[in-house]
Amino acid sequence: MEEKRFRKNVDLLDWYDALVFALAALVLIFAFCARIVVVDGHSMEPTLHEQDRLLVQSTFYKPQRGDVVVVDGYINYGKPLVKRVIAMGGDTVDIDAEQGIVYVNGEALDEPYTAEPTYTEGNIGFPLTVPEGQLFLMGDNRQHSTDSRFVSVGLIDERDILGKVLWRIFPLNAFGRIK
DSSP states (O other): OHHHHHHHHHHHHHHHHHHHHHHHHHHHHHHHTEEEEEOOSSTTTTTSOTTOEEEEEOSSOOOOTTOEEEEOTTSTTOSOEEEEEEEETTOEEEEETTTTEEEETTEEOOOTTSSSOOOOOOSSOSSEEOOTTEEEEEOSSGGGOOSTTSTTTOOEEGGGEEEEEEEEEESGGGOEEOO
């Protein structure tokens, strides 16, 4: 009888150890490798919607054109932003607001992810050459996005990027990889 009780306590301790290890691993992963971010606003529709929960890769990430990224809330705008990288350091951006076309380095972007063409230039001058170490970001819902076209956001320092959006994890019916 004593041996049975002893074995039961050992099994309970094994479960406890496994639980503590799993929680420690999750804390380390979310502290250093990934984050969960909530979308605030409609600027990324139709790709992302308000209150979507996103899994963001926050380590070993170098921004690339076309990536959906999260910008740290400490920039001039004052809150975290979820936007798409349009241009990087050395690129020249131009917007033809009459035709709704964005050009990077003289080539029109193919943007199937946008809600509608880009008919708003914002309040900065184009063409604009992006300085090294900076990014030009735009929302996918161009007519309803405050982004790098506006002085209130402006160009974003690469160091202010929290990471790349990998997956939408909530709502569950929209779970999936973000491109």
